[in-house]
Amino acid sequence: MSRVLALRDALKEAMIEEMRLDERVFLMGEEVAQYNGAYKVSKGMLDEFGEKRVIDTPITELGFAGIGVGAAMNGLRPIVEFMTWNFAILAFDQIVNNAAKTLSQSAGEFKCPIVFRGPSGAAGQLAQQHSQTFESWMANTPGLKVISCIDPGDAKGLLKSAIRDENPVCVMESEIMYGFQGEVPDGEYLVPIGKAAIRREGSDVTIVSYNKMVEEAKKAAEELEKEGISAEVIDLRTIRPMDHATIIASVQKTNRLVVVDEAWPFAGVSAEVAYIVQKHAFDYLDAPVIRVNSADVSLGYAPTFVDEYLPNPTKIIKAVKEVMYVNK
Amino acid sequence: MATTTKNSTESKKNSSTTEFSPKTYMEWYEMMLLIRRFEERTLMEYGRQNIRGFCHVYIGQEAIAAGLISALRPEDPVVTGYRQHGIAIAKGLHPNACMAELWGKKTGAVKGKGGSMHFFSNEHRYFGGNGIVGAQIPIGTGIGFAEKYKGTDNLAVCMFGDGAARQGALYESLNMAQTWKLPVLYICENNHYAMGTSVERTSSLTDIYRVGETFDIPSEAVDGMDPGAVHNAMARAAEYIRAGNGPYFLEINTYRYKGHSVSDPARYRTKEELKEYMAKDPVKLLEKKIIEQEIATEEQVKAIKDKIKATIEEAVTFAQESPYPEPHELYDDNYVEDDYPFLT
Numbered sequence: 193m194s195r196v197l198a199l200r201d202a203l204k205e206a207m208i209e210e211m212r213l214d215e216r217v218f219l220m221g222e223e224v225a226q227y228n229g230a231y232k233v234s235k236g237m238l239d240e241f242g243e244k245r246v247i248d249t250p251i252t253e254l255g256f257a258g259i260g261v262g263a264a265m266n267g268l269r270p271i272v273e274f275m276t277w278n279f280a281i282l283a284f285d286q287i288v289n290n291a292a293k294t295l296s297q298s299a300g301e302f303k304c305p306i307v308f309r310g311p312s313g314a315a316g317q318l319a320q321q322h323s324q325t326f327e328s329w330m331a332n333t334p335g336l337k338v339i340s341c342i343d344p345g346d347a348k349g350l351l352k353s354a355i356r357d358e359n360p361v362c363v364m365e366s367e368i369m370y371g372f373q374g375e376v377p378d379g380e381y382l383v384p385i386g387k388a389a390i391r392r393e394g395s396d397v398t399i400v401s402y403n404k405m406v407e408e409a410k411k412a413a414e415e416l417e418k419e420g421i422s423a424e425v426i427d428l429r430t431i432r433p434m435d436h437a438t439i440i441a442s443v444q445k446t447n448r449l450v451v452v453d454e455a456w457p458f459a460g461v462s463a464e465v466a467y468i469v470q471k472h473a474f475d476y477l478d479a480p481v482i483r484v485n486s487a488d489v490s491l492g493y494a495p496t497f498v499d500e501y502l503p504n505p506t507k508i509i510k511a512v513k514e515v516m517y518v519n520k
Numbered sequence: 521m522a523t524t525t526k527n528s529t530e531s532k533k534n535s536s537t538t539e540f541s542p543k544t545y546m547e548w549y550e551m552m553l554l555i556r557r558f559e560e561r562t563l564m565e566y567g568r569q570n571i572r573g574f575c576h577v578y579i580g581q582e583a584i585a586a587g588l589i590s591a592l593r594p595e596d597p598v599v600t601g602y603r604q605h606g607i608a609i610a611k612g613l614h615p616n617a618c619m620a621e622l623w624g625k626k627t628g629a630v631k632g633k634g635g636s637m638h639f640f641s642n643e644h645r646y647f648g649g650n651g652i653v654g655a656q657i658p659i660g661t662g663i664g665f666a667e668k669y670k671g672t673d674n675l676a677v678c679m680f681g682d683g684a685a686r687q688g689a690l691y692e693s694l695n696m697a698q699t700w701k702l703p704v705l706y707i708c709e710n711n712h713y714a715m716g717t718s719v720e721r722t723s724s725l726t727d728i729y730r731v732g733e734t735f736d737i738p739s740e741a742v743d744g745m746d747p748g749a750v751h752n753a754m755a756r757a758a759e760y761i762r763a764g765n766g767p768y769f770l771e772i773n774t775y776r777y778k779g780h781s782v783s784d785p786a787r788y789r790t791k792e793e794l795k796e797y798m799a800k801d802p803v804k805l806l807e808k809k810i811i812e813q814e815i816a817t818e819e820q821v822k823a824i825k826d827k828i829k830a831t832i833e834e835a836v837t838f839a840q841e842s843p844y845p846e847p848h849e850l851y852d853d854n855y856v857e858d859d860y861p862f863l864t
Contacts, residue, residue, distance in 0.1 A: 226788065227716035250686035250722035251653045251714055279652065282687075317573040317624065319635045321651035457863040488862040489854040492845070493573060493635030494624035500847035 193378045194345070200233045200370040202344035203309075206351035207234070207271060209380070211241055214269060217355055218245040220256055221273030221310075230275045231311065231370050257283035257308065261290045264306040269355060274310035277326040277364065283308075284329075291360035292335030307354045308362045312340065313403060313454050315367035317498055320490040327402065328460040330362040331432040337385055338431040340364035340403045344374035346429055349383025357385060364431075366404045388435035390442070394424035397512050398442040400465050401452040402428040405503055409452050412508035423512060431461055439465060440472050447478040448515040452503050457485040479515040484508050540748060542815045544590055548747045549810060550824050551589055552582035552803050555606040557832050558615055562605065562622060562636075565836065566782050571622045574651075575636040578606030580777040583802035584709055585610035587750030592677065592705075592758055597645040597667070599660040600679035602637035603709075603776075604649030607679065612644040619835035625842035632845045633853070653714075654680060654687030657706075661693040664704035664767070675703040675761045683714025685728050694735045694767070701766035705757050706732065708771045709744065715780040716788040732769025744774030745800040775800075 197205070211217045218241075219234060225248040228235040238246040249256040253274065260270040274280040280287070287308055294304040314323040331338040337359055341347045347365070354361035366372075391406060392413050401409045406427045413423040424442050428434065443449050449469055453462035462483035469481055484503045491501045513519075559577040566575050578585070585606045588598070600607050608618060613629055621628030622636055629639040640648040647663055650656040660678025667674045684690065685708050697704050708728045712719055719726050732739030738760060742753040750772060757768035775797040779786035810816050851862060 223716055226721075230715070248717055248721065250717070251683045252686050252688065254688055282652070317635060319573065319633070319638055319651070321637075322574065485863075487850060488864070489851055492633035492850055493621075493638075494626075494632035494845050495572070496624075496844045496847050497632070497850045500850045 194375045195378065196373050197344050197376040198370065199342055199344045199347055199365070199372045199374070200231060202348040202374075202376050203233050203351055203365065204235065204237065205376070206348045206355070208237065208240065210352055210355040211237075211245060216267065216269045217271065218247065218268065219271045219273060220247040220249055220260060222249055222251055222275050224248060224273050229273070231367060233365075233370065234273070253279050253282035254286060257286040258290070260306050260308075261286050261294070261304060264291070264304045264360075265294060265302045269305050271307045271309060271355065274308065276322065276367065277310050277312040278322050278324055280308065280310060280326070287330070287336070287360070287362070288333050292333045295359070296335060303358050304360050305358050306360045307351070308360070309351070310363075310365060311367040311370070312364035313366050314486070314491060314498070314502060317493050317495060319493040323491040325364075325403075325455040325486075327364055327431045328455050328464075331461065335360065336432065337361045338364065339385060339429065340431050341427065341429040342366050342369040342372055342404050342406070343389075343427065344372065345376040346383050346389065348376055349381055350385065350429060353382045353385050356382075361385070364403060369404050383429070386430045386433045386435055388438040389427045389429055390424060390438065391427050392423070392425040394422040394446065396422045396446055397448040397450060397515060398424045398426060398439070398446045399450050399452060399508065399512070400426045400428065400439055402431060402461065403454060405452045405454050408503055408505055409508060412505040412512065415505060415509055416512055421512065421516060421518070428461075434464065434468070436468050436472065439469065443469050443473045444476045447476050449477070449481045450508065450511045450515055451481065451483040452508055453483060453485050454503060455485060457483060457488055460485065479517065482511045482515050484511050540751070545806070545810055545815050546824070547589065548583075548586035549806050549821075550828070551610060552586050552747070552806065553824065554615070554828050554831065555582045555585055555609055556803050557828050558609060558618070558835070559605060561619075561832050561836060563778070563782065565622070570840075571636065572624070573635050573637075574602070575622070575782045576603040576780065577778050577782075578603055578776075580797065580801070581709060581711060581744065581774045582606060583747040583750050584707070584744055584772050584774060586747035587754045588677070591751045591754035593674070595645060595672075596674050596677055597647055597663045598677040598679065599647035599656045599663060600649060601653065601656055601681060601684060602649050602651050603681065604637065604639060608639040608641070608646055608649070611641070611646040613639060613641050613646060615831055615835040616838040619839040620842050623839040623842070624844060625839055626845040626849075627838065627842040631849065654684035654689045656680060657684065657687070657689045658693045660706075661697050661702060661704055664697065664702040665700070667703055673703075673762045675705050675758060677705050677707060679707045679709060681714065682708060682710040682712060682719050682728060683717070683722075685731060686714070686722055690731065694732065694737060694769070697767040698735045698737050701764065703761045704767040705754070705761060706737075706767060706769045708769070710771050710773050711776045713776070713780065713789065715784065716786075718788070727771070729769060729771035737767050737769045739769035740771070742770050742772045744772035745797075745802045745805070747802065747806060
């Protein structure tokens with residue numbers, strides 16, 4: 193059995209269930225308690241768990257991320273919420289220099305089981321500083337795991353896995369998808385970190401994507417179907433470790449690949465997927481891999497810029513036709 | 521309370537002790553009312569979806585902008601956070617350019633690139649609205665560093681809110697500014713709420729000016745609802761800084777009548793509290809003073825109101841009739857070179 197839940201409520205369920213199970217888990221961040229979360233992901237959690245376990249911080253990202261790291265090293269299991277990953281940049285020192293490296297530099301003496309979560313990606317006309325994606329920034333760092341998924345049911349299971357994971361895990365959500373609804377299974381379940389999902393089966397071309405761009409890829413696939421092109425859509429769900437097997441198996445079937453990635457193109461997730469495929473499925477490829485990214489610039493405020501900047505079904509369809517050598 | 525009575529002696533007692541020239545009062549009034557009306561219209565246009573994204577208005581905090589125009593020089597650079605429309609206007613940015621920017625139009629202050637949080641103007645020495653809480657504090661310190669380096673007697677005005685006062689960057693900046701005697705005027709606009717979180721809930725030190733004292737920087741708490749008090753504090757600070765003594769810290773106590781941003785219903789504060797501050801409305805009190813003390817006639821005040829109304833209408837018409845930037849302009853100004861090889 194399942195229910196239809198919005199992404200924000202699915203994420204909240206994951207946190208609530210894990211906090212009921214494990215006294216060591218707590219939530220900390222800006223406006224998570226009394227305000228019920230800047231995007232209402234933690235609505236009602238203060239009422240259930242009290243001020244000891246649902247903690248409002250001052251606007252001090254570096255400070256409270258570091259407090260999370262110290263608490264994790266000393267036996268707790270913090271969930272640190274950033275109002276957006278754009279603000280988490282202030283905390284990268286603690287995430288990258290400490291959370292990611294605690295196990296290595298202490299030679300296993302200390303673990304850092306912590307979840308850093310918040311929205312990543314563009315969310316309308318928010319201009320340069322509030323529109324960035326961070327999956328590839330974090331996934332570049334050994335020691336961190338990175339999850340990025342907006343399907344409510346999967347996001348819940350993945351967040352529960354992240355909270356139980358013994359490593360630091362960065363969870364990328366989406367401001368404009370918090371209201372996005374999907375089936376969420378009843379009862380206790382986990383979704384494993386490191387496994388992609390095939391959202392739509394197809395035989396002519398593989399489209400690999402993650403986070404909200406999966407929805408754009410699905411829309412493109414529906415349009416392509418009308419033109420007789422069968423596209424398989426893969427949702428990475430986890431960025432690091434990346435599920436190579438699912439991608440390779442699909443490309444071995446379809447022989448063509450388009451990667452749709454909201455991040456900038458340079459040295460990003462799309463580049464990584466393209467590398468993996470040429471390494472392990474070179475002989476299966478019938479066309480060069482093409483990627484559809486956001487424009488290689490800072491996103492300005494005007495609506496005309498947002499349309500130009502982001503991947504969309506039109507751009508994806510164009511890329512698919514290019515790898516299919518279809519002229520139109 | 522006294523300020524709401526007709527008793528002029530009482531009113532006088534509650535205003536700043538120094539008296540100013542009629543010209544100064546009228547300049548303050550015109551600037552403050554312009555900002556108030558600009559922001560009211562901004563909210564209206566946001567409701568009509570002509571303005572999008574995050575949008576934080578300055579309503580209630582206008583007396584601080586008034587002090588900026590009378591106590592400081594136009595050459596003094598200013599940097600602030602994202603609650604910035606009023607400060608940009610006080611620095612001389614044209615309401616047309618500001619309104620067009622809010623609409624995301626090509627004729628905006630930054631050609632539709634920045635929106636509500638990011639106006640800039642080199643001509644007006646306005647170094648921007650910064651969208652990351654507290655990021656402008658070290659930047660303002662660096663702007664002051666450059667003024668000293670170049671040997672000017674300008675001072676950098678570095679403005680931030682009570683929320684930003686908790687960021688480590690403030691403490692790092694104050695330490696360097698004082699150690700290196702940088703010409704920086706730090707202004708904490710304390711409107712008492714960092715989004716939904718009150719000062720009391722985020723700090724063991726609720727008198728923010730005492731942060732400045734920690735670094736032996738002269739520091740004051742100022743009544744931010746009174747332009748005269750704001751002016752006097754800024755003028756004292758400016759004299760001290762221009763004499764080469766180093767930085768100065770002002771905590772200007774104010775209040776935002778609206779939510780943190782347009783999407784914030786502000787349920788975290790009481791109606792009584794809002795009412796208490798509404799009674800101290802800097803724009804209304806100044807208008808009352810101007811009439812009661814016969815600084816200007818009611819007709820003169822009405823003429824100013826009419827003029828501002830026309831200015832706002834003109835700004836909206838300008839914004840409405842201006843074109844959006846062309847999509848390809850997204851690629852402009854990412855690099856200085858015109859032929860930069862962007863990835864596709």
